[in-house]
Amino acid sequence: MKNSLIQNPKEGSFERTIICKSVFFMIQIAMEYLSAEVRHELGLNEEDISIEALQSLQENDIQGINITLLYVEQENTLKNLPHSRVLNDRVFYQVPPFSINLQLVLSFHFEQYVTSIQYLSETANFFHKKRWFSAENQRAGQPFPSALGRLVVDFQNIGLEQLNHIWSISGGVHHPALFYKVRLLRLEQDEAIEGPAIESVEINDEKQVIFSGSEEMKKYLKDNQENGT
Template structure:
């Protein structure tokens, strides 16, 4: 579910960038993938993957949080004469880091501008996954301040690069089975009262 969500964002972004109106002064033509889904954190033995991320925009999921305002859904609902019980869905907000990993600083800024343009034009994304679940994601820029940004890049183990964080809400998870019962309309008993 998370992977299909992030792959959908990558696909839509790359399609958006290939449109003629979003190409910035001839800087993006001829590239099939501008944004890639990868872990920007520096791990041991990561040299081979570093080459794949060079001169790209990198999308990294940096955290998940539960949407507390939707946590207390009532698990029982009535549909016609049937009472249905199901645990409430888990609603998630995703914090997405878009890092511009380019040798030239001006190219990094140019590509980071594409992220801003994309989310200005696409504040909502609706998509259906392979299990026919439909998701509506709403994006907003998430500011964390200089100190927290420094801490984030320290935890990621790399040097700071031009980046922006977007908060995507609401992705839901619902895997609990349905349990239900029909309304009792009559009672049959074979027991008789002794007189």
């Protein structure tokens, strides 16, 4: 793979001995895994698919399939999931998993325009048949990264005005492209606070939330409520 985000990745494998927690490494792992899946499905060589900024397509005249990260957004639907667990009759409260969405563009630039259209069609068909990736449906020889929970790939419709704005970044040259939202990258937080189970939650006349339990636990829950988690 040209210009891999991770320096010297293990050939043929994205399994990490250390579970990466940061957003930066989660994005790296996800993009490189999807890149390898597309390359395998289309039967391409490693140099035929790259991860680059849109500007590089014009400046360096990069040919092949290029994957670009447009932006990252938080997945808000999981913010209200339970974030406590019981272990040996002890209650632990943990920051809920932080899930993000990656907005990706896959651009196709081969010497023959018809070749670009062919690979675009095959890629679209691949993600239509296989919309999600996890350890449950990993292919032989390509284990799903243990740092990720699941990747769900959704096709995105892009309006003409937004499309023109995106391609203006690359110097105004349009290439056949597919736009996808990759959902639910679960970033687990290690830090947890032990405390008694919360038996009641009350709201007083001043509309203040009152929790039963230790002072430390009250502060933890109140801070998370104020932060919207």
